[in-house]
Structure formats: structure tokens, C-alpha cells
Amino acid sequence: MANTKLEQMSDSVAKDPSMMTGAIPKKDWMDTPAIFKPGNYCYPAKQDMVEYLDKNLGSKGLFGEPRQWDVESDDWKLPENWKDIIIQGIKDRLDKFRSFKIFMDCCVRCGACADKCHFFLGTGDPKNMPVLRAELLRSIYRNEFTKAGKILGRLAGAREMTFGVLKEWFMYFYQCTECRRCSLFCPYGIDTAEITMMAREILHLVGVGTNWILEPASNSNRTGNHLGLQPHTFKENAEYLIDDIEEVTGLRLESLNFNRKGAEVLFVIPSADVFAEPGIYTFMGYLLLFDHIGLDYTISTYASEGGNFGSFTNNELMKKLNGKMYAEAKRLGVKWILGGECGHMWRVLHQYMDTMNGPADFLEVPKSPITGTVFENAASTKMVHISEFTADLIKHGKLKIDKSRNDHRVLTFHDSCNPARGMGLIDEPREIIEAVCNNFHEMPENTIREQTFCCGSGTGLNTGEIMDLRMRGGLPRANAVKHVHDKHGVNMLSCVCAIDRATLLALMEYWNPGVEVCGVSELVGNALIMDGEKERDSGLRFEPLAGMEG
Amino acid sequence: MKILPLLVEKETAIIKRWLKHVLSAFPADAVRFLEKQNDRFANPLGHNFSEGLTVLYRNLRSEEPGDVTATLEQLMKVRAVQAEDTPAESLAFIFTLKDIIRDECRKEWSPELDDEWPDFTARVDRLALQAFDLYMASRERLFQVRIRELQSGRNALTDNMKCPSAMLREDLANKKAGND
Incomplete structure (x- = not known):
């Protein structure tokens, strides 16, 4: 038989x-x-x-x-x-x-x-x-x-x-x-x-x-960022985004600047935010925010990478690549450092930077020039996360916001491992999302906050030759997203990490088509009501806003 | 007894055995976990298999079978990235269902069921054919994801690539070489 x-x-x-x-x-x-x-x-x-x-x-x-x-x-x-x-x-x-x-x-x-x-x-x-x-x-x-x-x-x-x-x-x-x-x-x-x-x-x-780790690390050692972008290229890439912002808002932002000595704040980002989708939209969000509040900031073309692939090799290279942040802060004479939506940058920064390259006693304890909040949690490292900074602005009512501009999004939030477990950044991104969006749904409890599931591609594993493996490693995360996609119609997975922005997109394309990926600052940029702007009919990625589809 | 009512009666035993068979492909240390952890988010592999096989089986033994594409697609997506399996191994579990059913129903089996059996196995075979299409579509999707990653520039994060200034230098060097 x-x-x-x-x-x-x-x-x-x-x-x-x-x-x-x-x-x-x-x-x-x-x-x-x-x-x-x-x-x-x-x-x-x-x-x-x-x-x-x-x-x-x-x-x-x-x-x-x-x-x-x-x-x-x-x-x-x-x-x-x-x-x-x-x-x-x-x-x-x-x-x-x-x-x-x-x-x-x-x-x-x-x-x-x-x-x-x-x-x-x-x-x-x-x-x-x-x-x-x-x-x-x-x-x-x-x-x-x-x-x-x-x-x-x-x-x-x-x-x-x-x-x-x-x-x-x-x-x-x-x-x-x-x-x-x-x-x-x-x-x-x-x-x-x-x-x-x-x-x-x-x-x-x-x-x-592996080459994918050592080559970006070499590039970072040479020019400051993973791709080996030289200062003029980095600057040009960022400036292209000013054109895009103008098209969406009708405003030509004049505040973007590089290597400006005497600025109050040095802003350090993951370099992917100036050249790769969907990070570029996050970058546009940062710029709109800074313009909105009139922040006195500058971006270094050498500390042009928050990411630290050295941390996937050995502590000596990690230390060397991390060192450029303080070195540039000193050279430019800023008071404190603001960091963008990056993943392992924050792990290195929160857990190792102070011991490796501190104390940064030439900097001041970060104080928001807009709200007066002193970031005691960063008293030692002198570096504040953009989500902490933004959440503080929102809490003090310093931002003019039109939440409906994110109504075409049904959101969930992926706690990026390093900010969430590596430094305890859990509530701030949620406070921001709640303030700038109307449709937000959490994934199941045992897949978020401290218990968040990894994207499956961090620490140098986000290379194409192991795509099968990445899809397997990312299954637990994708499985939780699928749940809120099916239940609430979630169509946007937000996060605060550049590797996430790159790799969750691949993960979603495979497991949950119809779910896109964005940084939290992109949502902020969409919602900000800028002085003198035109009536917006599209979001930062030129997608029609709710009610503007026709 | 007709075959479909018999399959309803035997449902729990058959699904249990079918699931055990599918999970037996994993190392013994993992099987214990995959079988026992009932939280669907703490055990996505086990959950996908147990829920998926249940939906597929219930549809096969239904008087009025419906569309199970979504469930089968999810299972095939899981299978298509389990790269240790060949496509044949990935789909074998569907055919094995026939053996499991015959074995579980051996006591109740009658000549009358022999007459019905070809029609029922045709249902299983149709499911297998659909699974084959969905498995291939999942592999294709995986390659498309990789291609899109390359095209979008995200590979700059996920692969090494040359920086624009290096490419410019190469272009200039090539032009110079051409002019010389």
C-alpha cells in the first residue's frame, strides 16, 4: 500500500x-x-x-x-x-x-x-x-x-x-x-x-x-563613509535632495551646510541617508525639521558616516572609525553632537565610545536650544539621538504639525535592535509617530520594544550572496509584520536604522508585498507645516497624499 | 463510508502525522521546539507549517473546496528559502499525504473507497501542481528582490560597490587611454 x-x-x-x-x-x-x-x-x-x-x-x-x-x-x-x-x-x-x-x-x-x-x-x-x-x-x-x-x-x-x-x-x-x-x-x-x-x-x-565588512570599513577609514564618497560628492548628493524638497514644498532650504566652524551642533548621519532610497527621504525629513526650528547645525564631510563596520571586525578598528566624530566635533568647535537614525552607530556610541575615545570634555552637555531641555542621559557622550531631540520638541509644542499628511500611511514601528536594546530608545520614536500620524498599530508584544526581532541582516550580513539566509533570519520579523498587515492593513514599516531601511525593504518585498519602509524623520518631514510653503499634494517621495490621488 | 466523511473523522490524527512528517526534516533538537511552542510569533516556522497544513487538509477533504492560494503561497515562500532542500524535497510532503491517509484509514478501508481514491488523489495532485508554480514564483521573487536591491542603490549598503568618484577617475583614465 x-x-x-x-x-x-x-x-x-x-x-x-x-x-x-x-x-x-x-x-x-x-x-x-x-x-x-x-x-x-x-x-x-x-x-x-x-x-x-x-x-x-x-x-x-x-x-x-x-x-x-x-x-x-x-x-x-x-x-x-x-x-x-x-x-x-x-x-x-x-x-x-x-x-x-x-x-x-x-x-x-x-x-x-x-x-x-x-x-x-x-x-x-x-x-x-x-x-x-x-x-x-x-x-x-x-x-x-x-x-x-x-x-x-x-x-x-x-x-x-x-x-x-x-x-x-x-x-x-x-x-x-x-x-x-x-x-x-x-x-x-x-x-x-x-x-x-x-x-x-x-x-x-x-x-x-568577509569582503562586505572590510571594504566599507576601509572606505570609512579613508574618506569617512562606507562608499568612499569624497567630500564634494557627499555634498552634491545631499544638495540634490534640496531640489526634491523644493518640488514637494515649494521652499528652497538655505540652511544645509557642511564643515562650518562654530556651529552649535554637529549632525552625524548614516551615509546611506544621502544616497540610497528610502534613507534619502529620512534625510529630507531631518533638513525640514532643522529649518523649521532654525537649528544652528553643520554636517561634516569626514564624519559623514555614523555606521561603524569596524565594530564587526575588532575593537581597534571600531575605535579608530568612531574617533572621527569627536575629532570633527573638536575641529569644528561645536557644542554637542546630534546623531541621525542609525543602528550600530548607537550601539558603539552608547556602550563603547566613552571608554574608547572619551572623555569629550571639550564639548558641553547637550542642551536643546529650542526647548532648553538638558539631555542628562548624554552628559558623558555629549551626543543626542534625533528621536530624543524631536520627541522633546513635540512635547514642548515647538512643531507645527499636520498629521493628516501621513493619512495615506497605515504604520507600524520596528524597534531597531541597536537603539532599542543597545541604548534603550523605545518610547521616543513612538511619541513622534503618535504625534505625526493618525494610523499607527503596534506589532505583537513579544516582537517589539526590548523583545524586538532583528531584520536578519545586521552586522555585515546584509549582502546579496546570502539572500536566502537573510529571508530566513528575517522570518520572525516579517511574520509579525504580516499579522498587522493582514489585520489592520499596515502598509508602512517605520524604523530608526539605515541598515533596516535597506534590508527590511527586501524582506517586505519577499514576505509582505505592499508594505514599504521608512525612517521616522520622513514622517516628521511630511507632517511639518513650514512657513511659506505651498499646499502640499505629495509626500517626500512624491507619492500622492490621501485625497490627492486623482 | 464515503471518503470525505472518513477524512473529516480522521482529521486530527492525519494532520498531526502530516505535521510531524514535515517537521522531521529539521534537526531533532529543533523539532521539540517547533512542535511544542504554540505562540505563533515566538515560533513562526512551526506556526506557518501547522496552520498551513491544517488549511490545506481541510480544503482537500471539503465537499466544496475553496481557494487556498494564499496559504499555499506562504508555505511555499517558507520552503523556497530553506535552501538545504531541493525543489523535489520541498514539495514531497504534499505527495506523502496520500501515504499518511491510506495508513491512517487502513482499518476502515473498503472497496468502495478504492473507487473514490483516484478522484481524491487527483485533488492532491492538483494541489501539488499549484504548489510547484508557487514555489517557482517564490524563487523568482527572491531573485527579483536581489535585482531590485542592486538597481535601487540599496546594494551600496548591502554590497560593496565603487564610489562615484572612483568611477569618474576610471572613466577619465579610460578616455585618456583611448586618446593616447
């Missing part, structure tokens, strides 16, 4: 190695090899990128030996002593970072984090359980640095460093977006993101890194 062939086919689905992850279900995780196939790994860093970065960071070998190598090959052209480099790399970091040592020791494998990772939820691969992902590194730590591991070996969860382990690290520490959702549920407060950061640092020591 039963069709034998079909039974066999079903059986093979269950038992054959997984193409995506190499996972063979019935075996212990330590015996399950990582197998690389096109589509499940990021392209390796180009030789000249590694050479450039090595040279510019003092030739300390932080990026390994520059070379061409093939991820699918069994010869990664590693240095002969690569294992020694790895073990020494772990040792150095255990000595230097107390948090790393604690995170290696204190996990009791309770499993609270296991089902919290969007990559686990989207792939079903146990090695994407944060506890198991950390075990990939912890097992080597035990083997080399703990008595139990040295004596009992595998019984104590220890194992030797092998090429197979290295492959596993490259696969799974690049299937973690450092979003820290798992950390939220850890009773010990283990920050798995920092474990991934350490693992990536160590991988770079033997020259195992």
Missing part, C-alpha cells in the same frame, strides 16, 4: 546532511560538520582590503595574512601556525576583557536563550541557538584554559581546535547579527553579541573575514 519510494524520499529529507548548514540531525553537534555551499556564506575579504587595513592599523596582524582564498575549498591558505594564533588570540582577549572571561565561564546552559534567536527561529538549526553558538567557542576555551576541559576533554564539553571548528565559527558567527535578543532572556546577563564580537576578532587574526 505505502509507496516505498516516497517513504524513502521522506526519510532522506530527515536524514541527509543539510545543504544550508551541514546539519545532520541524528548526530551530536560536535560531530556535525559545517558545509559551505553557494548561498550560505559571505564572500571572503579581498587581498587589497586586508593589506590596506593592516597597514593603516599599524601592521599588527589584526586582519591576518592578505591573500585570496576560497570558502568552499578545504585549503583556506591559513598560516602554518594558525592554531597558535587562535589560542593566543583567545588568551589575549581573556586577559584584556573581563566580560569575555565571565561569559566563557558562567553559562550554566539553562537554555533560556535557546529559542530566542531569529536565526534559530528561521532556520531551525540548533547551532543557531545562542547557547550552542557560544559553545562553539566555549568548547575550545575549556580545552585550552580550564582544568576540567584539559583532563576530561569531551566529557567536560571541551574539544581541540581543528579546521572543522574554524569552518563552524565562520559559518555560525556570521549567522548572528549581534542583536542581543538572547541576552535579554539570559539570567546571568551574558551578552552573546560580545561573544560573537570576540569570535570575529579571533577569526580576523587568521585572515578569515
